[in-house]
Amino acid sequence: MPPRVDHKIEDGIETKRCGVCETYKELSQYHRVNNTWDGLFYACKECWQVARTSNTRKRAVEKYNGLRRRVSEDERYIKRGVQVRVSLEEFVDWYKHNYIAGGCVDRKNNDGHYEIGNMQMITHAEHNLKRRGDRLKSIAVVEAPGTRYCFDCGTIKRESDFYQTSITPTTSNPKSLKECCKDCAKEKRRKHYSDSKLK
Numbered sequence: 200m201p202p203r204v205d206h207k208i209e210d211g212i213e214t215k216r217c218g219v220c221e222t223y224k225e226l227s228q229y230h231r232v233n234n235t236w237d238g239l240f241y242a243c244k245e246c247w248q249v250a251r252t253s254n255t256r257k258r259a260v261e262k263y264n265g266l267r268r269r270v271s272e273d274e275r276y277i278k279r280g281v282q283v284r285v286s287l288e289e290f291v292d293w294y295k296h297n298y299i300a301g302g303c304v305d306r307k308n309n310d311g312h313y314e315i316g317n318m319q320m321i322t323h324a325e326h327n328l329k330r331r332g333d334r335l336k337s338i339a340v341v342e343a344p345g346t347r348y349c350f351d352c353g354t355i356k357r358e359s360d361f362y363q364t365s366i367t368p369t370t371s372n373p374k375s376l377k378e379c380c381k382d383c384a385k386e387k388r389r390k391h392y393s394d395s396k397l398k
């Protein structure tokens with residue numbers, strides 16, 4: 200954090216020096232924060248916006264390189280012939296408009312490519328649930344209403360045999376149930392404790 204620089208009164212208006220562009224601007228040109236001496240962010244709104252945009256771009260480029268790597272090195276993608284059919288600039292633009300904090304780039308149709316129209320930004324929780332649906336399909340398990348499959352013990356159980364979690368309910372998991380059944384959850388906890396005792 201840059202050192203404290205006192206506000207200046209210019210033409211009867213209180214101004215603050217931006218730590219980035221170093222110009223004095225009206226206080227309304229700064230975002231409010233609660234960890235600085237004057238309750239204002241050290242950089243002006245304009246500079247903050249520029250920094251934010253370039254950070255988003257940086258993240259987008261990293262994601263893009265990650266996708267390219269994935270489709271050329273990961274067997275599961277190679278087998279399915281998944282390709283990145285979007286240029287870096289197209290991707291960066293798409294990413295900026297669809298960005299959500301902590302989100303990941305998902306393909307709507309799992310057999311489709313990374314291309315505009317088949318990409319969507321979803322949260323990791325949603326992504327895991329989508330993967331759950333795909334995994335069930337791959338082992339031909341159909342969950343009847345009120346039942347849920349536990350991947351740990353490979354059993355279809357009643358929904359009441361699963362603990363509820365604090366994760367946000369979604370359409371595919373409206374009751375926020377845990378991935379594994381109560382028995383498996385207890386077993387995991389027991390194992391965890393006995394493992395930690397050994398250390």
Ligand SMILES: [Zn+2]
Nearest residue numbers: 217220243246
């Ligand atoms: Zn500035």
Ligand SMILES: [Zn+2]
Nearest residue numbers: 349352380383
């Ligand atoms: Zn289980």
